[in-house]
Amino acid sequence: MQIMKRLLHIIASPREDESRTLQISKVFLDAFTKSHSDWIIDECDLMNEHLPPLSQKSVSGKYVLLGGNELFGSLKESWQEIIQHIERFKNADFFLVSAPMWNFGIPYMLKHYIDLIVQPQYLFRYTEEGNEEGLVKGKRMVIITSRGGEYGGETKHLDFHIPYLRTVFGFVGITDIDVIIAEPMDMGREIREQKLEDAKKRASEIGFNA
């Protein structure tokens, strides 16, 4: 039996149809599904997913794994939901991340999700030489974002959004990343519409050729 390939769409905007980011992502997905008609699109809408809290107990699992040991007993049981999120991520063949900028960085639900899934022995490990090694290899990611202001030139250093996403996903082994940015979105209608159109055009091209 042939296993169908799966694109995991991680959604970090609660604004549904009003979301500029998701409007661009829709164009990407329309193009992607045309050229990948046999793929499954798996929507992981972080506002509607249950993301378990990182409590004292669940966070201690990270340290068990960092120590090179396996989870055991009630700790293992309490990690079932975390492991499901990790497996769902790790077994995807392609990642689409839709995340607007919030307060110079990523929306909190995406940070929560990243804190849950980026776990030793699952998404990364340390080699015997003490180097870190990402365990999600040979997979592509497209990050789509929109932001109210503009973060080029003199304001580039205020962007804790795309550099962070590239760093954390690069850390787990995903380095083949395309980024589509629509900005500025909140500095006038005309420029918003123009930049949205530009981003949609790029999303369509990248989606088709992905």
Ligand SMILES: Cc1cc2nc3c(=O)[nH]c(=O)nc-3n(C[C@H](O)[C@H](O)[C@H](O)COP(=O)(O)O)c2cc1C
């Ligand atoms: C909670 C919150 C924080 C925001 N923080 C920033 C920010 O730091 N910088 C910025 O340029 N825009 C900021 N914005 C504006 C959004 O990035 C912008 O409107 C974006 O297009 C929203 O994306 P969406 O329509 O996909 O939800 C913020 C918006 C919200 C709701």
